[in-house]
Amino acid sequence: MFEYRIIASQGDARAGVFRTPHGDLETPVFAPVGTQATVKTLTPVQLEELGASLVLSNTYHLYLRPGDELVAEQGGLHDFMQWPHPLLTDSGGFQVFSLSQTRKIDDDGVIFKSHIDGSSHRFTPEKSIQIQENLGADMIMAFDECSDPNDHAYSKIAMERTHRWAERSLAAKTRTDQALFGIIQGGVNPQLRKDSAQFITSMPFSGIAIGGLSVGESKEEMHSVVDLVTPLLPENKPRYLMGVGTPEDLINGIARGIDIFDCVLPTRLARHNAVFSPEGRLNLMNAFFAHDKQPIDESCSCYTCRTFSRAYLRHLIVAKESLAGTLLSIHNLRALIQLIKDIRESILEKNFESMVPTWLAQWQGNAVREPSRN
Amino acid sequence: MFEYRIIASQGDARAGVFRTPHGDLETPVFAPVGTQATVKTLTPVQLEELGASLVLSNTYHLYLRPGDELVAEQGGLHDFMQWPHPLLTDSGGFQVFSLSQTRKIDDDGVIFKSHIDGSSHRFTPEKSIQIQENLGADMIMAFDECSDPNDHAYSKIAMERTHRWAERSLAAKTRTDQALFGIIQGGVNPQLRKDSAQFITSMPFSGIAIGGLSVGESKEEMHSVVDLVTPLLPENKPRYLMGVGTPEDLINGIARGIDIFDCVLPTRLARHNAVFSPEGRLNLMNAFFAHDKQPIDESCSCYTCRTFSRAYLRHLIVAKESLAGTLLSIHNLRALIQLIKDIRESILEKNFESMVPTWLAQWQGNAVREPSRN
Numbered sequence: 001m002f003e004y005r006i007i008a009s010q011g012d013a014r015a016g017v018f019r020t021p022h023g024d025l026e027t028p029v030f031a032p033v034g035t036q037a038t039v040k041t042l043t044p045v046q047l048e049e050l051g052a053s054l055v056l057s058n059t060y061h062l063y064l065r066p067g068d069e070l071v072a073e074q075g076g077l078h079d080f081m082q083w084p085h086p087l088l089t090d091s092g093g094f095q096v097f098s099l100s101q102t103r104k105i106d107d108d109g110v111i112f113k114s115h116i117d118g119s120s121h122r123f124t125p126e127k128s129i130q131i132q133e134n135l136g137a138d139m140i141m142a143f144d145e146c147s148d149p150n151d152h153a154y155s156k157i158a159m160e161r162t163h164r165w166a167e168r169s170l171a172a173k174t175r176t177d178q179a180l181f182g183i184i185q186g187g188v189n190p191q192l193r194k195d196s197a198q199f200i201t202s203m204p205f206s207g208i209a210i211g212g213l214s215v216g217e218s219k220e221e222m223h224s225v226v227d228l229v230t231p232l233l234p235e236n237k238p239r240y241l242m243g244v245g246t247p248e249d250l251i252n253g254i255a256r257g258i259d260i261f262d263c264v265l266p267t268r269l270a271r272h273n274a275v276f277s278p279e280g281r282l283n284l285m286n287a288f289f290a291h292d293k294q295p296i297d298e299s300c301s302c303y304t305c306r307t308f309s310r311a312y313l314r315h316l317i318v319a320k321e322s323l324a325g326t327l328l329s330i331h332n333l334r335a336l337i338q339l340i341k342d343i344r345e346s347i348l349e350k351n352f353e354s355m356v357p358t359w360l361a362q363w364q365g366n367a368v369r370e371p372s373r374n
Numbered sequence: 375m376f377e378y379r380i381i382a383s384q385g386d387a388r389a390g391v392f393r394t395p396h397g398d399l400e401t402p403v404f405a406p407v408g409t410q411a412t413v414k415t416l417t418p419v420q421l422e423e424l425g426a427s428l429v430l431s432n433t434y435h436l437y438l439r440p441g442d443e444l445v446a447e448q449g450g451l452h453d454f455m456q457w458p459h460p461l462l463t464d465s466g467g468f469q470v471f472s473l474s475q476t477r478k479i480d481d482d483g484v485i486f487k488s489h490i491d492g493s494s495h496r497f498t499p500e501k502s503i504q505i506q507e508n509l510g511a512d513m514i515m516a517f518d519e520c521s522d523p524n525d526h527a528y529s530k531i532a533m534e535r536t537h538r539w540a541e542r543s544l545a546a547k548t549r550t551d552q553a554l555f556g557i558i559q560g561g562v563n564p565q566l567r568k569d570s571a572q573f574i575t576s577m578p579f580s581g582i583a584i585g586g587l588s589v590g591e592s593k594e595e596m597h598s599v600v601d602l603v604t605p606l607l608p609e610n611k612p613r614y615l616m617g618v619g620t621p622e623d624l625i626n627g628i629a630r631g632i633d634i635f636d637c638v639l640p641t642r643l644a645r646h647n648a649v650f651s652p653e654g655r656l657n658l659m660n661a662f663f664a665h666d667k668q669p670i671d672e673s674c675s676c677y678t679c680r681t682f683s684r685a686y687l688r689h690l691i692v693a694k695e696s697l698a699g700t701l702l703s704i705h706n707l708r709a710l711i712q713l714i715k716d717i718r719e720s721i722l723e724k725n726f727e728s729m730v731p732t733w734l735a736q737w738q739g740n741a742v743r744e745p746s747r748n
């Protein structure tokens with residue numbers, strides 16, 4: 001179980017297969033985010049059709065609602081949300097720090113108030129693992145503390161706490177059918193990141209996650225942390241860059257040896273009327289598209305692009321029809337998943353490195369909104 | 375074109391086939407409502423999968439947004455919304471009277487203010503037909519005035535106006551690939567309804583609609599109007615009971631010789647968390663369902679019932695995930711469409727009349743919310 005096999009590599013980029021209880025996962029892979037046991041607006045069948053292979057769900061949200069014990073009683077998260085393929089849950093740590101109203105952290109754990117009803121709760125490493133065992137995802141995360149990357153003094157405290165929590169997370173684990181990932185923290189401080197990589201990789205985790213990035217640092221800082229960390233990681237364990245990213249983050253991350261990504265960006269953009277396209281990021285609310293008979297992207301094979309015009313999609317947006325969110329989510333997810341499939345293919349064919357400039361140029365306009373049309 | 379062939383009947387109930395430019399439509403048929411060129415929350419593929427064969431869209435809404443000329447320029451409503459099967463548009467009359475902020479009616483037409491932005495517009499029979507020709511549905515409606523059924527004096531005025539507008543609608547029609555239906559009005563007054571049926575059937579319409587019902591009259595009044603009108607209608611034209619209805623309305627309507635129905639009920643209920651079931655209408659928001667592993671209806675073949683538990687659907691509702699609306703809409707539409715398919719089969723097999731009491735008993739609990747659980 002949890003064998004990770006590299007089947008091809010070029011430079012630091014790797015193409016692999018991670019064996020999970022719910023099937024072999026081809027890497028590199030992008031995981032759509034299904035926070036509340038659903039990738040917003042999409043059915044599992046629509047997710048399968050657009051090529052999703054891994055879905056991430058959030059421990060913090062599911063613990064609060066509907067409750068991890070209810071999910072366990074319903075047969076676990078796979079059965080509950082009817083996603084028969086690999087699932088990943090985070091530790092809940094990041095959401096506690098970013099979403100809950102108030103929180104009090106000490107070395108044992110964190111007390112926080114629910115963002116839903118203000119009720120008081122306590123997470124510890126043991127509690128996070130217990131919740132994740134109730135949820136039953138294939139890949140689960142050690143409980144960690146994600147600190148402000150620019151607060152160097154605090155980054156050290158948070159990192160050391162994350163290390164102690166990593167040990168306790170490993171010790172708390174009882175199920176053998178879940179791959180537990182350790183999380184490297186340390187903000188943007190090179191020495192802390194090195195220390196954290198060394199510490200986390202010394203433990204018997206099934207995979208290694210890099211946390212605390214894409215949380216306010218610059219792109220350059222993110223790249224230099226990944227550049228620094230990945231050479232310190234074992235070859236035979238999957239590497240997960242948490243909460244990242246944009247199309248160019250995927251290209252840059254894979255070039256630096258990352259295997260797994262997740263991000264709310266494609267679905268969140270979709271609900272704000274924005275789509276990835278070869279012309280750059282487009283906001284389909286724009287009157288510019290009212291009469292546009294083209295699909296979002298002629299070269300895209302998703303249901304939305306095979307079926308609907310920009311004019312129709314804009315109409316749905318203007319008319320406040322929620323189908324717009326569904327159709328734009330299908331396209332945005334498909335775009336990232338197709339990109340990562342193309343990248344995997346290029347690694348297998350040993351032409352990834354020569355393609356990187358093309359892909360970066362192609363996707364650059366999608367990092368920010370196209371100024372002339374928004 | 376527009377041949378309507380009765381292939382079986384039992385009592386007043388008919389099973390037929392209506393030939394349209396977008397395929398043969400089997401009747402009796404229930405049309406999901408796609409007000410703004412979309413059946414809310416559903417893709418055309420999901421509609422096909424649940425068995426929909428005819429979709430209704432609203433002239434008033436599409437005229438205001440995105441505009442019928444834009445729809446025409448985009449290839450018409452079938453292409454715009456990518457529904458390749460039969461489509462029906464209403465005349466816009468009912469919405470002008472029920473939705474617009476202020477209106478001024480005279481014999482020539484009606485001036486009204488948009489419910490979207492308060493802008494002023496004018497509909498006449500000629501304008502309604504022009505809009506519906508721009509939209510390009512297979513079945514279109516003569517412009518009519520729907521009056522309060524309990525205002526007998528005004529019902530006569532509205533009926534007479536509807537008759538003059540029926541003549542003008544026929545005269546205004548230029549396309550030969552759209553079946554124009556005349557609309558019988560007259561409130562709940564037997565003599566007016568007789569007069570209206572006689573007048574409308576004397577004209578060369580391709581189909582006959584009964585309007586002004588399900589707008590505040592009692593069920594008994596509705597049944598007696600249908601009982602009175604259908605014997606006066608030609609056998610060889612499809613009969614459309616507008617804006618009706620509930621499951622029991624379909625059973626009662628078909629027993630009285632109706633062929634076509636439409637209603638927002640299944641999709642509107644879905645967005646308010648309510649579903650049809652053999653146990654009666656259920657509101658899945660209810661805590662009663664939090665741990666319920668059953669599908670909504672064991673005997674239902676829809677995607678939702680084949681896939682998800684009530685517990686999961688309740689979770690989506692409580693978590694305010696719009697996927698709940700999608701999944702409940704799929705079920706509610708499938709329930710009505712399966713009912714009407716079963717009814718059609720029973721007419722073909724000549725056992726419709728013996729099944730009516732069973733169906734009415736089965737569906738009675740779906741007319742109102744089940745008190746103990748809501």
